[in-house]
Amino acid sequence: MAEFARDHGSRGTRVVLITSGGTKVPLESRTVRFLDNFSSGRRGSASAEYFLRAGYAVIFLHRHRSMYPYSRRYTSHNWLDTLRLVPSSDASGHQVQVQQSQLPDIVRVLQEYSSMKESGRLLPVEFNTLSDYLHLLQAAAQAFSPLGSNAMFYLAAAVSDFYIPASEMPEHKIQSSSGPLQITMKMVPKMLSPLVKEWAPKAFVISFKLETDPSILIERARKALATYSHQVVVANVLDSRRSYVVVVTNTDEANLSVSEEEERLGVEIEEKIIEDIVTRHTSFIGNLDEKSNASKN
Ligand code: PMT
Numbered sequence: 298m299a300e301f302a303r304d305h306g307s308r309g310t311r312v313v314l315i316t317s318g319g320t321k322v323p324l325e326s327r328t329v330r331f332l333d334n335f336s337s338g339r340r341g342s343a344s345a346e347y348f349l350r351a352g353y354a355v356i357f358l359h360r361h362r363s364m365y366p367y368s369r370r371y372t373s374h375n376w377l378d379t380l381r382l383v384p385s386s387d388a389s390g391h392q393v394q395v396q397q398s399q400l401p402d403i404v405r406v407l408q409e410y411s412s413m414k415e416s417g418r419l420l421p422v423e424f425n426t427l428s429d430y431l432h433l434l435q436a437a438a439q440a441f442s443p444l445g446s447n448a449m450f451y452l453a454a455a456v457s458d459f460y461i462p463a464s465e466m467p468e469h470k471i472q473s474s475s476g477p478l479q480i481t482m483k484m485v486p487k488m489l490s491p492l493v494k495e496w497a498p499k500a501f502v503i504s505f506k507l508e509t510d511p512s513i514l515i516e517r518a519r520k521a522l523a524t525y526s527h528q529v530v531v532a533n534v535l536d537s538r539r540s541y542v543v544v545v546t547n548t549d550e551a552n553l554s555v556s557e558e559e560e561r562l563g564v565e566i567e568e569k570i571i572e573d574i575v576t577r578h579t580s581f582i583g584n585l586d587e588k589s590n591a592s593k594n
Contacts, residue, residue, distance in 0.1 A: 317341020318360025
């Protein structure tokens with residue numbers, strides 16, 4: 298991550314760390330059971346594509362096997378159904394052909410994927426458990442420190458707020474013969490706090506706020522901004538997260554939505570989120586430059 302950030306940073310390219318997917322919290326040291334959550338990684342993987350289109354270099358810190366940029370469009374496909382055997386003069390007597398009609402929009406997606414690969418602007422990094430995630434986030438923040446305000450953190454992962462410390466975790470599989478399970482979990486410290494204050498104080502930081510009750514959404518997003526003093530909260534409600542979000546800052550609120558017609562045409566809410574965030578990042582960099590010039594004069 299440090300090499301990637303240095304390489305792109307030295308060329309003046311903006312670099313974003315996207316976190317994506319849910320975290321897994323083990324209940325036993327030799328883990329049979331764990332606590333998980335709903336996140337598919339669609340928000341993070343789709344956002345990665347739009348940041349790449351906008352010219353950013355992207356570290357994609359994602360949950361193992363959650364959705365991945367570009368291939369995410371085909372996760373519901375059984376890939377064997379996209380192939381067919383045709384007779385050939387090979388030793389096996391057959392060749393494998395792709396049935397292009399089974400993979401909607403594949404030519405455009407493959408072109409974009411290949412050009413992104415060639416550009417070397419995507420670095421995928423995987424996590425599985427909560428503790429993997431926490432360590433990798435800190436390492437990424439350290440890697441980003443030379444980038445100053447050109448660095449962005451886009452924290453779309455659904456990170457567990459609860460865990461069982463290793464010292465309190467049973468080693469072996471919890472026995473059902475012991476009766477109903479009662480567990481006490483400790484609070485996971487919010488990583489936003491050290492990230493903003495210590496690890497990457499010059500970076501542009503976007504957190505997400507997920508609620509199931511729309512009536513408390515904006516108040517909770519504002520509370521997060523006041524607590525952590527970062528730049529943006531993208532607020533969303535579980536059921537409508539694919540079509541509606543509110544981008545909340547200290548000075549304004551932008552409602553972004555995708556209409557049914559746009560959805561039919563393949564417009565994704567992430568395209569609108571990234572357009573909005575990139576504009577805000579540009580003014581953030583501009584304001585910091587102005588401040589540093591003023592202090593020099
Ligand atoms: O993946 P999808 O299925 O597409 O769903 C996308 C999404 C709903 C997961 C995404 O849009 C979203 O809202 N992600 C954040 C969900 C969440 O964890 O919200 P929260 O209110 O619990 O946390 C708020 C913020 O604190 C998050 O940015 C999180 O990165 C951060 N956090 C959370 C826990 C923790 N210990 N430390 C943190 O810093």
